[in-house]
Amino acid sequence: MKTARQAARERRRRRRLLLGTTWALAAAGVLAYMVMGVFPGGGANAGSAAGTPSASQVRAAGSAEARAAATSASPTTTGTPTPKAAATKPSARPSAKDTPHSGRTASTTAAPAGRIRPNTTYTGVATAYAAGDGNGACLFGPSDDLMIAAMNTTDYETSRACGAYVLVHAANGASVTVRITNECPLPCAPGQLDLSQQAFAKLADLKVGRLPITWQLVSPGTAGTMSIRYKTGSSPYWCGIQVIGHRNPVARLEVRTSGGWRQLPRTDYNYFVSADGAGCGGSIRVTDIYGEQLTVSGIALRPDVVQPxxxxxxxH
Structure with a gap:
């Protein structure tokens, strides 16, 4: 038989055991709840997370689709052959090392279209002016050959007509070939040629004043080789380049730079200008209206000197 003291100890031991069990069960429940919250089963939440792209995924996919659509809709600029790429193709063009002065290459581009075109007849009137020493707006300089003319402003086309040879026909059957060296400002009308008095006299008496004519571009067989001239004031920081004595009208002039061939803009005083000096003193590539390209090297940067x-x- 237990004593009162033993009975009290037994009660205290049962209470501690019951309290410990209760705390253990409570802790296990909390832990189970936390595990379920952090690691959910393969239910709806998991399916939603896998099936719905994030905002960054939507932007990336949209960009890819846009790029694909743009690529299929039109070619990019990088897909267009550049002059530098074209120069690497096998051709008859000699390199600067092979030909120290100049070279020829076949046409690589379509002939640039201007107002004056091959195989086209133009109608207008001829007038006459005192040509003096033969110099004019094209700035070619004095000329011993005064079979020259001034082109009306419209067909002059920012000096594009400079150096062109045109065959002029009068209604009386007379004809003369002249070289364009000047511009005839308004009121000269499209189609009008202001001939030197010497050239006009080949068609009619100067007293006629105005003579109905037709004319067309020609490519004469007697022209020598062409020359290059740098404008006065040219330097490695700015230069103007002019082509002289060309058989066919010049449509484009390019200079060789560290980045490849660079086309220069043409002025109304018949020079092609590199405003920042790029290519000044380097190789020059000239293209006529038929698309033929001539590459010239070895031209020194010497202002106002005609270099053959x-x-x-x-x-043609």
Whole structure:
């Protein structure tokens, strides 16, 4: 039989055991709840997370689709052959090392279209002016050959007509070939040629004043080789380049730079200008209206000096 003291100890031991069990059960429940919250089963939440793209995924996919659509809709600029790429193709064009002065290459581009075109007849009137020493707006300089003319402003087309040879026909059957060296400002109308008095006299008496004519571009067989001239004031920081003595009208002039060929803009005083000096003193590539390209090297940066080349555009 237990004593009162033993009975009290037994009660205290049962209470501690019951309290410990209760705390253990409570802790297990809390832990189970936390595990379920952090690691959910393969239910709806898991399916939603896998099936719905994030905002960054939507933007990336949209960008890819846009790029794909743009690519299929039109070619990019990088897909267009550049002059530098074209120069690497096998061709008849000699390199600067092979030809120290100049070279010729076949046409690589379509002939640039201007107002004056091959195989086209133009109608207008001829007038006459005192040509003096033959110099004019094209700034070619004095000329011993005064079979020259001034082109009306419209067809002059920012000096594009400079150096062109045109065959002029009068209604009386007379004809004369003249070289464009000047501009005839308004009121000269489109189609009008202001001939030197010497050239006009080949068609009619100067007293006629105005003479109905037709004319067309020609490519003469007697032209020598062409020359290059740098404008007064040219330097490695700015330069103007002019082509002289070309058989066919010049449509484009490019200079070789560290980044490849660079086309220069043409002025109304018949020079092609590199405003930042790029390419000044380097190789020059000239293209006529038929698309033929002539590459010239070895031209020194010497202002106002006519430097001959060894090339000329082909006759057409």
């Amino acid at each position: 080349t060894q090339v000329q555009f082909a006759r």
